[in-house]
Amino acid sequence: MTQGNLEIDKNIDETTLPEVDVAGEEVAEEITSDPNKLYNILGVMFETTKKRYSFEIIDNIEYKKGDKVIVDTIRGKEIGVVYGGPMQLPERVLVLPLKPVVKKASEDEIKKYEVLRLEAKEAFKVCKERIGFHKLPMKLIETEFTFDKTKLIFYFTAEGRIDFRDLVKDLANIFKLRIELRQIGVRDEARILGNIGVCGKELCCRTFINKFDSVSIKMARDQGLVINPTKISGVCGRLLCCINYEYKQYEEALRVYPAVNQLVKTTKGDGKVMSISPLNGFLYVDVEGKGIMKVLIEEIKFNKKEAKKLQNVLSKDELQHKVLEKE
Numbered sequence: 511m512t513q514g515n516l517e518i519d520k521n522i523d524e525t526t527l528p529e530v531d532v533a534g535e536e537v538a539e540e541i542t543s544d545p546n547k548l549y550n551i552l553g554v555m556f557e558t559t560k561k562r563y564s565f566e567i568i569d570n571i572e573y574k575k576g577d578k579v580i581v582d583t584i585r586g587k588e589i590g591v592v593y594g595g596p597m598q599l600p601e602r603v604l605v606l607p608l609k610p611v612v613k614k615a616s617e618d619e620i621k622k623y624e625v626l627r628l629e630a631k632e633a634f635k636v637c638k639e640r641i642g643f644h645k646l647p648m649k650l651i652e653t654e655f656t657f658d659k660t661k662l663i664f665y666f667t668a669e670g671r672i673d674f675r676d677l678v679k680d681l682a683n684i685f686k687l688r689i690e691l692r693q694i695g696v697r698d699e700a701r702i703l704g705n706i707g708v709c710g711k712e713l714c715c716r717t718f719i720n721k722f723d724s725v726s727i728k729m730a731r732d733q734g735l736v737i738n739p740t741k742i743s744g745v746c747g748r749l750l751c752c753i754n755y756e757y758k759q760y761e762e763a764l765r766v767y768p769a770v771n772q773l774v775k776t777t778k779g780d781g782k783v784m785s786i787s788p789l790n791g792f793l794y795v796d797v798e799g800k801g802i803m804k805v806l807i808e809e810i811k812f813n814k815k816e817a818k819k820l821q822n823v824l825s826k827d828e829l830q831h832k833v834l835e836k837e
Contacts (some may be wrong), residue, residue, distance in 0.1 A: 549598065551566065551567070551596070552566075552594070552611050553594025554579060555590055557627075558630075560701045560704075560715075562594075564608065565579075565581050565610060565611045566609070569611075574595060575595055577615075578623070579591075579613070580613050589619065589657055626657070629655065630653040630655055633662055634652070636684060637677075640677055644674075648674070649668065650666050652664075664681075664689070665694050666692070668693060674691055697748060700744065700745050707745070724754075725753050729753050729754065730749065733760050735753070737831055748834055748835070748836060764786075767788050769817045769821045770820075771783060772816060772817055772820055774795060774811065776811075778797050779800060780797070781800075782796045784802055791806060
């Protein structure tokens with residue numbers, strides 16, 4: 511029996527749990543109402559996973575960035591940090607129903623939270639030692655207690671799925687509470703651990719990206735990027751998330767362009783496309799008998815059906831790097 515997420519209570523009753531978001535967005539029921547209705551929203555981040563959620567302000571308390579607040583989540587009451595000041599947002603851009611901000615965290619609650627974080631670090635050491643004892647091929651990333659201290663969660667990465675039932679039993683016997691081992695991806699690992707990106711700034715996934723969108727080798731190629739893993743992959747070993755930021759503009763522009771290596775007709779003669787610059791309105795064509803020339807897109811005639819087909823074909827080298835697309 512192999513499982514990705516397993517939870518066990520102190521009576522060693524084993525159950526398989528689906529992965530759930532702490533804010534409970536996956537259990538949201540469909541609600542029909544006015545899409546233009548405004549809600550008072552507070553952006554709250556959970557410090558362990560660095561995930562961000564929108565919560566509804568239901569009182570008149572003044573909140574500001576950096577405040578620690580108690581919020582209602584699917585796991586019960588939890589402490590988060592305000593990352594975005596109060597704002598009014600229409601219903602159409604929100605996922606309903608919204609969980610509420612209960613109140614600002616008191617000094618005692620903040621102290622309790624800090625103690626739990628320290629205890630979680632000690633639990634991390636214990637779990638890492640037990641992983642070594644059981645010789646499990648998994649990498650422990652982070653540990654956290656729920657605020658009511660009824661559950662201890664361990665986040666880890668691994669190649670494939672791991673049978674860690676004996677490990678969970680060990681941890682349940684040691685800590686005498688419910689244990690959950692949650693397998694995460696390498697992108698979530700990068701978000702939790704943090705690092706500096708190739709641009710010299712803190713990782714986007716740690717500062718503002720909440721949901722990872724798919725990024726493909728084709729997106730990189732269409733933007734004229736060199737398909738070199740060291741150039742187009744991040745610290746997580748996957749394609750840079752920022753490749754996605756401007757892709758829609760390139761995708762739109764490329765609809766009126768031939769594909770690289772396609773044969774075209776120009777005002778200067780027939781030739782083969784060597785490279786394109788879709789946002790600048792020109793391309794380079796190797797014209798027969800004249801060499802490589804810069805040609806405006808308006809001066810080109812080509813088979814559009816052939817272009818569309820060729821644009822979706824990856825080269826041998828590009829196919830070899832498709833592993834970088836894994837989530």
